[in-house]
Amino acid sequence: MLLLKLLVIPGFLLLISLAGKRWGPSVAGWLSGLPVVVGPILFFLAIEQGEVFAAQSATAALSAMFAMIAFCVTYAQVAQRAGWPWALTVSLLVWATAAVVLSVIPPSLVFSVIAAATALLAAPYLFPAVQPIVSGPAPKSDKLLLRMIAGALLTLAVTLLASTVGDRWSGLLAVFPVLGSVMAVFSQQTRGPAFTAALLRATATGMYSFAAFCLVLALTLPVMGLSGFGVGVAVSVATLGITKRLLAKPVSMPTTRSTISNE
Numbered sequence: 001m002l003l004l005k006l007l008v009i010p011g012f013l014l015l016i017s018l019a020g021k022r023w024g025p026s027v028a029g030w031l032s033g034l035p036v037v038v039g040p041i042l043f044f045l046a047i048e049q050g051e052v053f054a055a056q057s058a059t060a061a062l063s064a065m066f067a068m069i070a071f072c073v074t075y076a077q078v079a080q081r082a083g084w085p086w087a088l089t090v091s092l093l094v095w096a097t098a099a100v101v102l103s104v105i106p107p108s109l110v111f112s113v114i115a116a117a118t119a120l121l122a123a124p125y126l127f128p129a130v131q132p133i134v135s136g137p138a139p140k141s142d143k144l145l146l147r148m149i150a151g152a153l154l155t156l157a158v159t160l161l162a163s164t165v166g167d168r169w170s171g172l173l174a175v176f177p178v179l180g181s182v183m184a185v186f187s188q189q190t191r192g193p194a195f196t197a198a199l200l201r202a203t204a205t206g207m208y209s210f211a212a213f214c215l216v217l218a219l220t221l222p223v224m225g226l227s228g229f230g231v232g233v234a235v236s237v238a239t240l241g242i243t244k245r246l247l248a249k250p251v252s253m254p255t256t257r258s259t260i261s262n263e
Helices: 002-021 025-031 038-049 051-063 065-079 084-103 109-125 141-162 166-174 176-192 193-224 227-250
Strands: 130-132 254-257
Touching: 038 109, 038 141, 038 166, 038 193, 038 227, 051 065, 051 109, 051 166, 051 193, 065 084, 065 109, 065 227, 084 166, 084 176, 109 193, 141 166, 166 254, 176 193, 193 227
Parallel strands: 130 254
Antiparallel strands: none
């Protein structure tokens, strides 16, 4: 399992990076909405702690969509005005604040659905309106390797913590912005703030798939056991396909153009 934890996220980061190079930030961000972090974490929890524990963690993870989208919006906004250290620090503080607030609210699947739906529906109106320039030099191979290593280390840290802090915080930590942090920082360094904002906006759109996965697990794990993961993956992939249409419907807002940063 340790090997799986160390390989899944770097492998997916590689695929996302290649997708971003080939099709641009919208497709890369959209693909990152797949539950490639929360899925393995909840699966490990189901095996080690039981299906009911994992279902309760999935309910918490669904509500944590609010914190995750808050992270994406904050990073995208701050990145237009400051470098990645500030953008990452402020956005992680926002995520942590939202997660703490969610942790003290009595657990409820209804509340989790409302929190996730509110964030998903509001997200398109909260991102900066920018037009990224996707042409230009590709990210250097060493930066790609660094982002894969960073993704592996973050995933290992989150999964180790998630198994020791109870079902509520396990679910919240499962939605820690592992992919979001790594992709946002390296995208801002190599492609600039506009590209990063477009990437994170598409990530929020792809999170409908993530939300569907968590909802299905919360409903099916206590009844179907580990078979619920198969249903969750199927629904998640189907939802991702549906949300692809949303990428072609940007919110009508004044648009600014940004150049690539080659730091």
